[in-house]
Amino acid sequence: MEKNAKIYVAGHRGMVGAALMRKLRHAGYTNLLVRTSAELDLRDQAAVADFFAEEKPDYVLLAAAKVGGIVANNTYRGSFIYENLMIQTNVIHQSHVHGVKKLLFLGSSCIYPRQAPQPIREDYVLTGPLEHTNEPYAVAKIAGLKMCEAYRAQYGDNFISVMPANLYGPGDNYDLHSSHALPALLRKFSEAAAEGHDRVQVWGTGTPRREFLHVDDLADACLHLMLHYNSAEPMNIGTGQDLTIQELSELIAELVGFQGEIVFDFSRPDGTMRKVLDVSRLHELGWHHRIKLKAGLQAVLASEEWRAASPRSTLVPQAAE
Numbered sequence: 445m446e447k448n449a450k451i452y453v454a455g456h457r458g459m460v461g462a463a464l465m466r467k468l469r470h471a472g473y474t475n476l477l478v479r480t481s482a483e484l485d486l487r488d489q490a491a492v493a494d495f496f497a498e499e500k501p502d503y504v505l506l507a508a509a510k511v512g513g514i515v516a517n518n519t520y521r522g523s524f525i526y527e528n529l530m531i532q533t534n535v536i537h538q539s540h541v542h543g544v545k546k547l548l549f550l551g552s553s554c555i556y557p558r559q560a561p562q563p564i565r566e567d568y569v570l571t572g573p574l575e576h577t578n579e580p581y582a583v584a585k586i587a588g589l590k591m592c593e594a595y596r597a598q599y600g601d602n603f604i605s606v607m608p609a610n611l612y613g614p615g616d617n618y619d620l621h622s623s624h625a626l627p628a629l630l631r632k633f634s635e636a637a638a639e640g641h642d643r644v645q646v647w648g649t650g651t652p653r654r655e656f657l658h659v660d661d662l663a664d665a666c667l668h669l670m671l672h673y674n675s676a677e678p679m680n681i682g683t684g685q686d687l688t689i690q691e692l693s694e695l696i697a698e699l700v701g702f703q704g705e706i707v708f709d710f711s712r713p714d715g716t717m718r719k720v721l722d723v724s725r726l727h728e729l730g731w732h733h734r735i736k737l738k739a740g741l742q743a744v745l746a747s748e749e750w751r752a753a754s755p756r757s758t759l760v761p762q763a764a765e
Contacts, residue, residue, distance in 0.1 A: 452477040452501035455508030459615035467663035487530040496538040504539050504547040513624040517578040525580035532588040547603040549592050551585045554578045563722035566678050575716045593676045609682030613659035618753040631754050637702040647712035650690035655720045657682050658735040668731045682721035683733045
């Protein structure tokens with residue numbers, strides 16, 4: 445991927461897109477093409493076609509998507525499937541029409557069956573029922589990776605797909621009504637510690653196991669794959685390491701100084717009981733994650749972004765390890 449190539453980062457203001465921008469700039473790529481959603485509605489077929497015809501990007505990183513946590517996914521099921529299908533279909537198709545040299549499609553680990561064997565290999569896609577709460581989003585992402593496969597098979601397009609683990613880091617959403625589990629727990633425990641609460645309630649049983657990947661590690665892996673991977677099969681991106689929600693809650697409580705009781709609400713859904721990715725193929729390509737979970741969380745808690753998102757927190761974070 446030439447340093448002066450025109451690279452379109454779709455979704456550049458989102459958590460993943462912003463991380464990709466940081467990584468590309470740090471690696472010396474200067475001709476980066478972006479549009480805000482106000483400037484270009486990726487759900488609009490004609491607008492996307494006009495954009496590609498005018499700008500003719502050489503490479504595309506497709507990080508634009510409608511995303512949310514378990515509540516948002518389950519509540520806005522129609523919006524999640526419609527908007528994601530439209531965004532990715534328009535960008536992938538126009539990348540084909542206008543001869544993009546290579547496209548990377550950002551999927552999600554939620555594409556895998558609810559009861560998939562662990563750790564989850566890439567070839568487990570479409571081998572069983574999905575988790576109901578995020579099924580519309582997962583179906584859209586499966587359609588995206590299959591579209592990349594189909595365009596490669598029929599037209600020879602160099603379109604690749606990646607499936608990241610659960611993400612955290614700069615640009616995350618800390619709204620308790622729409623965020624994912626980890627940022628919601630960070631906010632709950634931090635504010636409970638600041639306000640002197642003696643208990644924090646956590647959804648579910650605490651027993652599900654999850655894998656968490658820093659978004660800057662994801663961006664690093666994506667660039668590695670743009671440079672070194674050219675196959676139809678999707679590629680998992682993760683740490684290959686997981687922990688229970690209870691263990692995560694205890695780690696966050698330790699980091700923010702919360703010393704009260706952690707109470708699990710068994711009436712709330714757990715979601716998939718375990719989800720850890722098999723990243724052996726990625727390791728074979730020479731990439732390993734660098735940011736350990738505790739150090740990554742400490743960096744989040746030390747950031748200006750975190751202090752703005754959780755103004756009630758009086759946390760003085762530990763130095764990152």
